[in-house]
Structure formats: C-alpha cells, structure tokens
Amino acid sequence: MSEQRIVVIGTGYVGLTTGACLASLGHWVVCVDIDATKIDQLRAGRVPILEPGLADLVLEGQATGRLEFTVDGDLAVTGAEFLFLCLPTPMGDDGGADLHATESTVTRIRHALPVGCVVVNKSTVPVGTSVRVTGLLDRPDVAVASNPEFLREGSAVTDFLRPDRIVVGADVPEVGKRVAGLYSRLSAPILVTDAASAELVKYVANCFLAMKLSFVNAVADLCERFDADVDQVLDAVGRDPRIGRAYLRPGPGWGGSCLPKDSEAMLRMAETVGFSFPLLRATVDMNVQQRERVVTKLAAAFGGSLDGARIGLLGLTFKAGTNDLRGSPALAVAELLVARGAELLACDPTVAGGTEVDGITVVDDPYQVAESAEALVLLTDWPQFRALDWVRMAKFLGGTVVLDTRNQLDVETLGSAGLVCHGIGRRSES
The missing domain is CATH 3.40.50.720 (NAD(P)-binding Rossmann-like Domain)
Known part of the structure; x- marks a missing residue:
C-alpha cells in the first residue's frame, strides 16, 4: 500500500509508539492529545516515556515532516484516511473496561471524518467494541476495524517494527485488507480475522501470560x-x-x-x-x-x-x-x-x-x-x-x-x- 494519511488519537505508550512507528514506515501521521503541555513537549522532541528508540523516532519523524502533533483533533481528522484510537481503557467499577474515552471521542469527531475513512481500535477493547463504535459513528461511509497492539513496555518500538504477528479484524474483509496494507513494509505474518476474534486475541494473550x-x-x-x-x-x-x-x-x-x-x-x-x-x-x-x-x-x-x-x-x-x-x-x-x-x-x-x-x-x-x-x-x-x-x-x-x-x-x-x-x-x- 502507498503512503497513507493517518491520525492517531492519544499519545500514551500505545499511541505515541504507533504514531512514530507508522511515520517511520513512510506514512503521514498526525498525533492528537487533549493535553496541551504534552503536545508542546513532543513538538520540542521531549518524550516523557522511558522507551528505548522512541525519542529518536519522534525526532526523525518531525524532521522529515511525516510526524506532527496537535490538540486540534477535529481539524486533524478531516484529512484522515485512517483514524487510530489509542485511548485509555481503564478498569471500571464493575471490573470491566471503561470505554468512556473511546465513546466520547468517537461521538465528538464522527461528523468530521471524511468519506471512506477507516476507524481503527488499537487499544485493548472488549469484544463487541467495533460494533459499538460503528453504531456511535452512524456513518455507513466510514468503516471500523480492530488492530490490537502487542507492545511490551521497554521494548515497544522493537515489538512494533519487528512483530511476531499483526492481527487485523474487520467484518468487511476489504476493510481488513486496507488496514493490513499499512504494515506492508514489515516482514511479519498478518492475520486478518473478523472483528470479534481480533478483539478477543489481546485478552487471551494477556490472560494466558498472567496465568x-x-x-x-x-x-x-x-x-x-x-x-x-x-x-x-x-x-x-x-x-x-x-x-x-x-x-x-x-x-x-x-x-x-x-x-x-x-x-x-x-x-x-x-x-x-x-x-x-x-x-x-x-x-x-x-x-x-x-x-x-x-x-x-x-x-x-x-x-x-x-x-x-x-x-x-x-x-x-x-x-x-x-x-x-x-x-x-x-x-x-x-x-x-x-x-x-x-x-x-x-x-x-x-x-x-x-x-x-x-x-x-x-x-x-x-x-x-x-x-x-x-x-x-x-x-x-x-x-x-x-x-x-x-x-x-x-x-x-x-x-x-x-x-x-x-x-x-x-x-x-x-x-x-x-x-x-x-x-x-x-x-x-x-
């Protein structure tokens, strides 16, 4: 797949690594965060996360013009071909994942998304979230996919650029193939599944490791x-x-x-x-x-x-x-x-x-x-x-x-x- 315009919402461990690494693969990436102080730090090349190689990728991406940072998510998404949601999903009061950040973000920016954009859940989200996001978008012209991350803190950049597998889930096969194409420069098995299976993969992996x-x-x-x-x-x-x-x-x-x-x-x-x-x-x-x-x-x-x-x-x-x-x-x-x-x-x-x-x-x-x-x-x-x-x-x-x-x-x-x-x-x- 040729170079794509990608917006990443959230600049935590997952979002910042995802944005910087996608830019290093030749895509045009804008990372969005509501924390203006953090965005100013990142624009200055200061990475608050201790993650080997990440600061270098951030500096390199900005130097080439392929990586930008902004607090204006509504403006950024207007030109997005892919929108990656890298938002926190903390434990809720009932033990389940709290999807407030994801749902409120989708609701806020849904009208700004261009026709043909693909919304990608990168965060770890419960089974059924793709269906939930599709309903919140209420945009038949905007597709939804799941692309769970498998990043270990301390080796996140290596895990992204040299993964042992890439999982993409979408209920429309062509959408899954579009997302998979973003990783065409990586030599790793790409597994394209339905959305529910992809959402379950990350939970199964983490729970097995915990066990x-x-x-x-x-x-x-x-x-x-x-x-x-x-x-x-x-x-x-x-x-x-x-x-x-x-x-x-x-x-x-x-x-x-x-x-x-x-x-x-x-x-x-x-x-x-x-x-x-x-x-x-x-x-x-x-x-x-x-x-x-x-x-x-x-x-x-x-x-x-x-x-x-x-x-x-x-x-x-x-x-x-x-x-x-x-x-x-x-x-x-x-x-x-x-x-x-x-x-x-x-x-x-x-x-x-x-x-x-x-x-x-x-x-x-x-x-x-x-x-x-x-x-x-x-x-x-x-x-x-x-x-x-x-x-x-x-x-x-x-x-x-x-x-x-x-x-x-x-x-x-x-x-x-x-x-x-x-x-x-x-x-x-x-």
Whole structure:
C-alpha cells in the first residue's frame, strides 16, 4: 500500500509508539492529545516515556515532516484516511473496561471524518467494541476495524517494527485488507480475522501470560515447601519446546498497566455470556496471594513482626526498563508492608529522589536506602541493583536480611558480605 494519511488519537505508550512507528514506515501521521503541555513537549522532541528508540523516532519523524502533533483533533481528522484510537481503557467499577474515552471521542469527531475513512481500535477493547463504535459513528461511509497492539513496555518500538504477528479484524474483509496494507513494509505474518476474534486475541494473550506467571509463583511456593530450587526446576521445564522459557520467573506478583485490568475485563466479558472462567479467577486470586506471601516471608526472616521496622525497597516500577508505576506489584507489596506497621524508604532509577510515591519517601542513592533500613527488599529487577557494592551496602544496613523477590542477586556475593539473601522458591540452604 502507498503512503497513507493517518491520525492517531492519544499519545500514551500505545499511541505515541504507533504514531512514530507508522511515520517511520513512510506514512503521514498526525498525533492528537487533549493535553496541551504534552503536545508542546513532543513538538520540542521531549518524550516523557522511558522507551528505548522512541525519542529518536519522534525526532526523525518531525524532521522529515511525516510526524506532527496537535490538540486540534477535529481539524486533524478531516484529512484522515485512517483514524487510530489509542485511548485509555481503564478498569471500571464493575471490573470491566471503561470505554468512556473511546465513546466520547468517537461521538465528538464522527461528523468530521471524511468519506471512506477507516476507524481503527488499537487499544485493548472488549469484544463487541467495533460494533459499538460503528453504531456511535452512524456513518455507513466510514468503516471500523480492530488492530490490537502487542507492545511490551521497554521494548515497544522493537515489538512494533519487528512483530511476531499483526492481527487485523474487520467484518468487511476489504476493510481488513486496507488496514493490513499499512504494515506492508514489515516482514511479519498478518492475520486478518473478523472483528470479534481480533478483539478477543489481546485478552487471551494477556490472560494466558498472567496465568503462566501465577503458576510459576505457585510452583516457587511449592519448591520452598519441598526444599527444592525453583530456578533449577524452571530451567528444566523451560527446555520443553511445548512450554518455553519465557515468563518462567517467579516474582512479587504480576502487574503493570495491562495484565491486571485485562484479566478483570476478561472475567467480566465471560460473565456476560454465562461463563464463570474459574481458571482465570484463580489466576487473579493467586496473584493477590503472592504479594501477601512476599510480606509474610519478610516478616518471618525479620523475626515475625514488622511493626516499626525500617524497610528499604529497591525498585518501584512494575518492571525494569520502564518508568511506569501503574499497577506495580512493588507498590502493592509496599502497601501491605505499611499495613503491617513498617516504615519505608525506596530507590528506583527512574523515580527522582525527594518524590513521594504512595507515602514512600524516594531517594536517589541505594546506599542511602541501606543506611536508613534494617532490611532490604528487591522488588524490581533493575540490573543496577545486582551490580551494587554489597560489602558497602552491608556496612550501612542495620541488619542482615535481604529479600530478593526477583531471584536476581548473587547469594554467595551477599553471603560473603555478611548478608542473608532470601529468594523466592530457593532452597533453604541457599
């Protein structure tokens, strides 16, 4: 397909990555956001998202004139051949996806869309959203398609430009082919389906990953009870090609901006068609239990009570490589620690010292965290923490307990520094 004129509404992780990457593929792209401050920052080449390669694509796109930013969505869409909706779909009060942003946007701009435009749902939306958007548009001359994103924070640009698959869903096959043509320069399988199937794909993928993570954390708990080593168990299991090694690492629970809300939305969708989905419900419940297990494990290592204990936290973001705190299991564990009476100080490479996050005081220096703490908990697998001078950390720390919820730290290194490193699912003698 030749170069197309595309409007992307929303400049969050999905929208900004989508816009910048589509521009890099040779299309003409206008990104729209209601946040004027953010638009001014982007026009100046300042990208507020920590995402490798994204800032370079934004600068490159603007330099070539293929990427623009504006707050005037009504004007921008008048020339659009494709309109990508990259809007937030947060968890609603009932656990389902809140489509207010999508629906209000469609209602506002529907009369401005040119004849023949294709509206593309890029955000993760419930099954039936394409039908819902079609009804809100009330424009037989404007088509609707679903094109779910599969972008991981920290590798979003790579995931977009080198995807393992591209899914496009439309109830009119020709519309699906038009959207698929936007990706003709990418060498990846393009799967064109009906709209409902495409909408379901993203939920199924995320819920399966969540299930895998909950299963691994349960296995880690089992390993501790049998005095087995979870790292060795999962290394052997992951060599089975039917299972694979991806997502076979225990941790403090899964989180982020997608998995928690998508799991709840999937449960809600299942209820609407009379399916209880007990496996997914157990997946979500086990994730809550994992956070509680982490706190219980720390309390046991600390002597039973955390009341008044000064605990240092290493890492706050939901995973390394991103500055995103949304749905972070680190913050969920921190909340439980506070409920047990602990006093918290934290360090994260992407959170500036002096900031307060959910009542936690943040400092820039991990050694300062150790100096103020009686025990440490590693919650995010930033490589910087593995490379710390643990002899120096031990001199500052007011105790010997280190709980490594990511099994990232070298037990022998910490042991030689006089510290006792407790992992997740590791043998007691370790």
